[in-house]
Amino acid sequence: MKKISVFGEINLKDNKIEQVSFELISKAKSLAFEAEKLKQGVNYLVEAVFIASYLVDDEIKKAYKAGADRVVLIKDSVFDEFYSTVYANAFLEYFEKKPSEVLLFPATIKGRAVAPRVTVQLDTGLVADCTEAEFILKNDNLFFAPTRPTFGSELMATILSKKMPYCATIRPGVFKSEFKYQDSGEFEEYIPVSYHEDRIKLISSNSEKNRESVDFSSAKVVLCGGYGLCENKSDEYYKKLKKIAKITDSNFAVTRKVVDFNLAESKYQIGQTGSSTQPKLYVAFGVSGAIQHIQGMKNSKTIVGINIDENADIFKYCDYKIVADAKKVIDDLLDYFDIKQ
Amino acid sequence: MNVIVCIKQVPDVDDIKWTKENNLDRSNMLSKINPYDEYALDFAVRLKSKFKEAKVIAISMGPKQAQDILNYALAKGADRAILLSDKAFAGSDTLATAKILAAAIKKYCPDFSLILTGQMAVDGDTQQVPLSLAQLLKIPELTNVFEIRNADKNQAIVSLKLASVVNIYEIVTPCILALNHQCEQSYIPKIDDYIRAQNIPIEEYSLHDIGLDKNEVGVIGSPTMVYRAYRPETVKDTKEIKEDYAKRILDFLLKVDNK
Numbered sequence: 001m002k003k004i005s006v007f008g009e010i011n012l013k014d015n016k017i018e019q020v021s022f023e024l025i026s027k028a029k030s031l032a033f034e035a036e037k038l039k040q041g042v043n044y045l046v047e048a049v050f051i052a053s054y055l056v057d058d059e060i061k062k063a064y065k066a067g068a069d070r071v072v073l074i075k076d077s078v079f080d081e082f083y084s085t086v087y088a089n090a091f092l093e094y095f096e097k098k099p100s101e102v103l104l105f106p107a108t109i110k111g112r113a114v115a116p117r118v119t120v121q122l123d124t125g126l127v128a129d130c131t132e133a134e135f136i137l138k139n140d141n142l143f144f145a146p147t148r149p150t151f152g153s154e155l156m157a158t159i160l161s162k163k164m165p166y167c168a169t170i171r172p173g174v175f176k177s178e179f180k181y182q183d184s185g186e187f188e189e190y191i192p193v194s195y196h197e198d199r200i201k202l203i204s205s206n207s208e209k210n211r212e213s214v215d216f217s218s219a220k221v222v223l224c225g226g227y228g229l230c231e232n233k234s235d236e237y238y239k240k241l242k243k244i245a246k247i248t249d250s251n252f253a254v255t256r257k258v259v260d261f262n263l264a265e266s267k268y269q270i271g272q273t274g275s276s277t278q279p280k281l282y283v284a285f286g287v288s289g290a291i292q293h294i295q296g297m298k299n300s301k302t303i304v305g306i307n308i309d310e311n312a313d314i315f316k317y318c319d320y321k322i323v324a325d326a327k328k329v330i331d332d333l334l335d336y337f338d339i340k341q
Numbered sequence: 342m343n344v345i346v347c348i349k350q351v352p353d354v355d356d357i358k359w360t361k362e363n364n365l366d367r368s369n370m371l372s373k374i375n376p377y378d379e380y381a382l383d384f385a386v387r388l389k390s391k392f393k394e395a396k397v398i399a400i401s402m403g404p405k406q407a408q409d410i411l412n413y414a415l416a417k418g419a420d421r422a423i424l425l426s427d428k429a430f431a432g433s434d435t436l437a438t439a440k441i442l443a444a445a446i447k448k449y450c451p452d453f454s455l456i457l458t459g460q461m462a463v464d465g466d467t468q469q470v471p472l473s474l475a476q477l478l479k480i481p482e483l484t485n486v487f488e489i490r491n492a493d494k495n496q497a498i499v500s501l502k503l504a505s506v507v508n509i510y511e512i513v514t515p516c517i518l519a520l521n522h523q524c525e526q527s528y529i530p531k532i533d534d535y536i537r538a539q540n541i542p543i544e545e546y547s548l549h550d551i552g553l554d555k556n557e558v559g560v561i562g563s564p565t566m567v568y569r570a571y572r573p574e575t576v577k578d579t580k581e582i583k584e585d586y587a588k589r590i591l592d593f594l595l596k597v598d599n600k
Contacts, residue, residue, distance in 0.1 A: 116472035125564030128467035199513040332587035
């Protein structure tokens with residue numbers, strides 16, 4: 001039977017399956033349904049492949065519930081440390097024995113390191129960082145057709161591969177994980193030929209103080225400051241916005257340009273090279289709406305934009321627009337709080 | 342110690358104009374060195390100041406105009422500049438590009454210690470070429486490199502900053518390092534540097550020179566192909582708020598809280 005395989009990512013701290021893996025498994029499942037509808041007699045099995053030293057049953061169950069028909073655990077203690085060479089070799093070794101037609105990798109740091117090594121070795125194509133994926137029927141043949149943003153997301157490109165397997169890395173946070181399937185299925189434990197990476201050694205690992213990351217994934221309200229809040233290279237209005245965020249129990253965020261000009265720390269950055277977020281309310285203060293930023297927030301439920309330029313790109317994505325100086329609006333907001341306090 | 346730096350000429354993405362047919366409007370477009378590749382170049386040149394015997398070799402695949410960024414690399418301090426240019430290379434995807442780079446490196450600078458690249462190119466942002474090249478050359482890699490702390494003929498000490506953690510690695514050469522952070526000592530070339538650079542000829546190699554088959558490169562040699570391209574459009578029924586801005590925003594904030 002044909003297979004869609006998902007390269008499942010695991011958090012090495014607790015050996016739990018990363019959320020993105022479930023997103024890919026559920027997407028693979030809906031792709032399998034899509035293929036069956038498009039072409040009669042086509043059947044795709046969804047396989048989740050995990051590379052780890054161990055995986056507890058509860059985690060495996062979750063993979064089935066997300067849509068996996070089959071779970072493979074490639075098992076060895078060497079996987080407690082991540083090296084792209086080690087992971088790619090293990091995956092390739094398994095793949096040679098049980099090949100698939102479609103391979104999906106998460107577009108995470110690990111996924112983006114393993115996937116090219118695997119596809120180069122298979123001499124096939126790899127489509128990077130996809131935000132959409134479908135099957136299309138061409139001349140009665142099914143093609144896997146992933147779509148990715150390119151040129152700073154100014155253009156969406158749907159890319160086909162002339163070679164099999166069809167491979168893509170899929171951006172995290174784009175597809176929804178759906179735990180609605182049965183909680184059991186096929187299982188295989190695969191012990192690979194042990195391979196060590198002795199050319200790379202971790203010498204030290206330190207947490208940086210004051211640089212703790214911000215978790216935007218569960219944010220309810222995000223108040224984002226764009227470069228439009230900057231006046232005379234001062235970070236005054238970012239501080240003010242941060243204060244409002246604190247008072248209203250919201251998340252403070254900024255755009256890339258603000259970080260580039262050292263007006264706020266990079267942990268607050270939303271966008272393609274920062275965090276993604278989909279809060280119930282997203283208010284953009286002086287954000288121009290560069291497409292890289294839009295990618296990180298466009299799935300927010302309600303988007304309010306404030307910009308002095310009535311033609312600002314951000315307004316194309318807003319449910320509510322306010323053409324005004326965002327700095328003034330911030331000052332007015334602060335006045336409200338002063339009165340209240 | 343030879344340090345190869347792979348550089349790419351990219352359109353200035355902040356200044357992209359599109360034609361009605363969704364093609365890049367190249368008529369007024371500015372091109373520049375991919376900023377991440379400049380980070381790599383800066384680190385390479387910095388290594389030269391530490392080790393007198395270090396040589397920096399800049400390589401770019403692209404049309405003839407890519408000479409501009411190679412001249413820039415020479416002015417910054419590169420010792421050699423290699424342009425891989427051939428009509429047959431046009432339309433190469435990441436796999437074909439990596440094959441071209443790997444073939445050229447094997448032939449024209451095989452005794453390298455380090456290959457430095459940018460973490461990504463701002464136009465494509467696939468981040469796939471460094472890894473593909475590493476696989477083809479059978480060497481290890483570290484990506485998202487924040488800083489090259491030290492390097493010699495045998496090893497490099499680099500730091501990676503991921504989320505809130507700084508990891509320091511020792512990696513044996515030859516290896517590939519993909520930089521995602523600016524080097525603190527970025528050197529801006531002066532007029533003298535450009536004059537010196539003019540005296541270094543850019544080596545130019547074709548498909549025939551690097552010894553690949555035309556079926557391995559360009560559109561033919563690329564497994565992936567663009568099936569359709571479109572500009573993302575969002576159709577939103579945007580309502581304009583015309584007064585009491587701050588008050589209305591407060592209302593939004595309160596409404597969310599009550600749900």
